[in-house]
Amino acid sequence: MIKAKIASITSQLPARKFKNTDPIFGNLPEMSQRWWRFWGIDERGYFSPDLGEDELHVSLTVVERLLKANNLKPADVDLIICAASCPVLTNIGSVKGTNQPRLYPRLSRVLREEAGLINATHFDIQMECASFLLGQKLAASYIEQGKVRNAVVLCCEYISNMMDYTDRSSTIFSDGCAAALLTASTDEGELLASAQHSNATHYSIATGKWRAPSGDSESHRTKLYFSLDEDGQKQMQEFVPQNVPIAVHRALKKAGLQSSDIGEFVFHQPSPLLVHAWATGVDCPEEKYLTTMDKAGVMVSASIPYTLHQSLKQGRIQKGDAIVMAGAATGWGFAAQVWRIGDLVIC
Incomplete structure (x- = not known):
């Protein structure tokens, strides 16, 4: 195979x-x-x-x-x-x-x-x-x-x-x-397992909308803007922390592994509080994950691969390690993957 x-x-x-x-x-x-x-x-x-x-x-x-x-x-x-x-x-x-x-x-x-x-x-x-x-x-x-x-x-x-x-x-x-x-x-590098699920109940919390700027109530100028509900931050805290661990546990089960078998967890980077909640939900200690949003912001789809790149550059991941990548996406989708890392060129 x-x-x-x-x-x-x-x-x-x-x-x-x-x-x-x-x-x-x-x-x-x-x-x-x-x-x-x-x-x-x-x-x-x-x-x-x-x-x-x-x-x-x-x-x-x-x-x-x-x-x-x-x-x-x-x-x-x-x-x-x-x-x-x-x-x-x-x-x-x-x-x-x-x-x-x-x-x-x-x-x-x-x-x-x-x-x-x-x-x-x-x-x-x-x-x-x-x-x-x-x-x-x-x-x-x-x-x-x-x-x-x-x-x-x-x-x-x-x-x-x-x-x-x-x-x-x-x-x-x-x-x-x-x-x-x-x-x-x-070599031993391979995708061991993946899992994802979705829930559109809260899809309207964070969307792209054609609208005028928030501070321009008299103008009819419209543009495609990212739009976060006024209480979006609070709503995200109610359902996002639970759903990423669900995806991670499913992926780990498919791979026949436990959290203790994982060398590094690479999470999407929306907020240190959310990342900490995800890590806690999968029994991941603080020394097994990196946060990058403080200096890089939230880079949407580029966030997970950027954090993986940084973890590799810092020597946090070694050949033969099993790692987990996981995150949440507005919409809302939740995904996780388990990889065995083989020979890898960092550039």
Whole structure:
């Protein structure tokens, strides 16, 4: 039986960082310390077009680095799966001969053309913050069925395009990109188990809406903005902490493992309080998980792979370790995967 492994991983953050006191947040309503404590973010990055940063250019940089580090040519990539929460692309390259923002084509098509991935099947997925896990599961399935050899799962978030800087929810999110190369396993690396479930009862808590800015009651100017209900923070605390552990326990049971068998837990990074609740719910001690949202913000689909990249760079994960990746996604979906880590190129 062919097995799929994570062969390589990389990430890229914006060059510019914005602290909580930055003038960009100068039009926010009065902010309580409770808000800042819950989200636990001190600074976050936004892509800067004047520095050559947008979803396409950053994705190209990440793919090129991934290929170079693994001695691959663009033609060696058989599959590319992309995720980007903002549905409007600001840069579609030379695909349509114009550079105006568009809903279509999606990122995978543009990236395939611009990166010269001439042999790659391509498609985009959307499971918000859990998109990386969905992409890995799909890529692993293609590899295990012998349909592809090298698959790239890439998450690039230019979420600042959806930020309303008169609304306090704008302080949560950040831009960023991360990608993994999955290949057929030649060592002990493999996907051991996965689990996911969903519950749309609370779908309206956090959505993308066409509306005017929150602080502009007299204007009819509308744009696609991320929108968090006024009591969204409180509602999330009522159901999100319980649902991620459910997915983790199901994945562990499928893998025939217990929490004590796991070397590192890699959680999505929405809030230190939520991550702590997830860890507590699966008997994960503090030394077995990393938090990154304080310096990186919430990078939506790029959050899990970025945190995995950081854990690997810091030597928290070793060859042969079993790890868990898990998180929640607005909508709401909950997912978890158990991987055995083999030889892996960090770049």
